[in-house]
Each structure stands twice: as C-alpha cells, then as structure tokens.
Amino acid sequence: MKILLIFDNSIWFSLRKLKTMLTSSSKFSLQLSWLILYSLSSLMIFKKMFSPAVSIIKLVIIFLTQFEIAYSAENYNKYFANEKGIVSIMYHRFNESRYPSTNIQMDIFKKHINIIKNAGYNFLNPSLLPKIFFEEKSEKTFLLTIDDGYLSFYEHAWPYLKDNKIPFLIFISTEAVGKKGYMNWQQIKEIEKNEFVFIGNHSHSHDYLINFSFEEFKKDINKSIDIFKTNLGYNSIFFSYPFGEWNSKQKKFISEHFDFAFGQHSGVIDLNKDQYELPRFPINEKYGDLDRFNFLVDLLPFQYKEVIPEEKMIENNNLPEMKVKFFSEQKIDNVNCFSNEGSGWDSSNLEIENNILKIKFRDKFNTRRGRINCSIQDDQGWRWFGVQFVLKHIKDN
C-alpha cells in the first residue's frame, strides 16, 4: 500500500484536471475502481512490487486513488453520520523527563497502547486514511502520530512499535534531521521501509510559521517537499502544522500539496471534519495520566457542519465571534464548553439558537493559543471537539 502515497504532485494536478472532465462517472464505478485497486495492490504487495511489469499497474493505482480522493473531497455532502470516528493521539519525546510538556515515559506509553488494545480497538494504518476518512466508520480506530522526529523516539519507542507492528505516522521537520537529538535520514529510511510506518511532513524550519510572510511560508514548505523527494523519493500526503498553527491562506497552500493536515486541537475525527484541520489529542506527562487517557479512549465524534470563523489566526487580539453550526440530528441542549480566555480555563458563555452554538468570550485571550473544548453526553457516550485560535502577536510561553 505504501506505493499509494508515492506520487508526484504534477501527476496529481493533471489527474485533478482529468477528473473534472469525468465527473459524470457514477459512484458505482468508483466503488468498482476501489475494488480493483485493492485487488491489484494486494497482488502487488504479494509480488513485492519489484517487477518492472507492475510499473503500469502502479500508475493505474495511483490514478484511481487520486481520482477517488478528489471525487470524495469535492463532491460529498456533509451529513450527520452514524459513526465511531478515529481518535488521533500525538506524542513527541520518549523517556526525556527534562521536557515534561512534550515527553512520555515508555512505561506509561506502553500502558496507553495496552489500554487501546484491551478495549478491543485497532490502530489505523495511515495508508487507509484516504479511503476510510470519507466513510461512516462503524468501528473506532486509533491513529498514532509522533511529531518532530526526536532521537528518543528512535531509541525508545521504535523498538517497541516495531516488535508489536503498531502502525504510526511520524512527522519530520527537514531542517532538524541529523542534528543533535534528532533522527538522521538513514534512521528515517530504516523505519520507513516497514509497511506500517508512514512519514509525514512537518515543514522545514518548524518555526512559528503564521508569523512568516506568505512568500517565506511557501519557501519553507517547498524546501521541505524538495528534501523529502531527495531523501525518500516522494513527498508525503500527510502534513502537521508546527505548534498546530495556521492561517487560511497557508491552509489553502497546504491543501494544494497534501491530502491531510493535522493540528493540535483535541477532538475525534469524523467524515465531516475539515481534512486540513484534523484534530489530535496531545499526550504528554502532564496530560498522559491514565484516568484522562481512559476517558479519551472512549470519546466519540461530536459532529458539526461548520465552525465560524474559518480563519483561526487572530491579529491585534480582536476577539472572534465564534459560532458552531450543528446538524439537526445532533441535539446540543446539554453541551458544555470550556475556554481559556481572560484569566484562564473556565466555563464558556454559551448561547444556543436554531441548533447554532454561539460562544461569547468573557475576555480577550492572554495566551498565544486560544482554546475552546466542547463536550456532550448522550446514550452512546461522551462526544468531544476542540477549536484553537492563534494570537499572532502573543509570544509562546
């Protein structure tokens, strides 16, 4: 399946054009394409895909995959889906207790993995995301993600994940590769060879990119794409925004070069979520305690149509008017939200009208990241979503 991710962006763009010429294709034929795609890809994995004869099949598969992603992304209508969602969790460092806000101790990490396994859930192979994202997910899965490519990941977590063949997605910032405390390309290539390992792009500089001019931003991303192509032979279809920060213009640019992008706001992924603003639960020593982890393992998607405003960058500390539009099937009378404006975390002031939730912020935000987390309990369990605004002119603390 790895080959599905290995494509050149120029092919992708010409395929998009071709796709618009073929929009009369029925969903049935697309499903048929998927069937063919999966049969061919299983066959190819079987044959290890090294024969030159399969190159043509590879191209066909790449075509079908991209065609399907483009079709799904641009044509599906949002609707209230009966689904269990994907819980995406994010780690950084392992056994580096000097950095408690980004570290997890391996004994706790293993407990997290076992909690997920013992609850009967599976880890999602990232190669399946392009397909499964657009479906109603009848079973909950977990997407394990690791950011930054620290050497402590390679030394401590990798041997364990390798032994247990646990699929994961690791996001690499290309400038740091090979520097002290980070993996080098040889190590990245070594883990990438495994079919359950996927490398994502995490920019070149890992700087506070929303403080960059758009030209500087593009230069940074293009540089990382070039370095990916030089070292791995392809750019990833997965991106994660450094510090979970983006603005709308940058998000649009990312959407032209990647298929999925992850932030650092909490929440469960469902088919209605914006595929370039995917939520993840950050796990570290402070937020890695087992009670919290048990709670988040059971969370369900809290589906909505839209969060307004789309722009998540705030300039000059002008408070956004935040609204969330829900589907009529999603009752929100008992919704609870917490937000961190003013002096810090407290219950948000809410107004509900016509199934639209309005959050009236108590005060201005005083931290770089303005966060809002909402939850609701129904007969199936707890549902959760988070939103993060970034205050461009406030320094990180």
Ligand SMILES: [Zn+2]
């Ligand atoms: Zn990072």
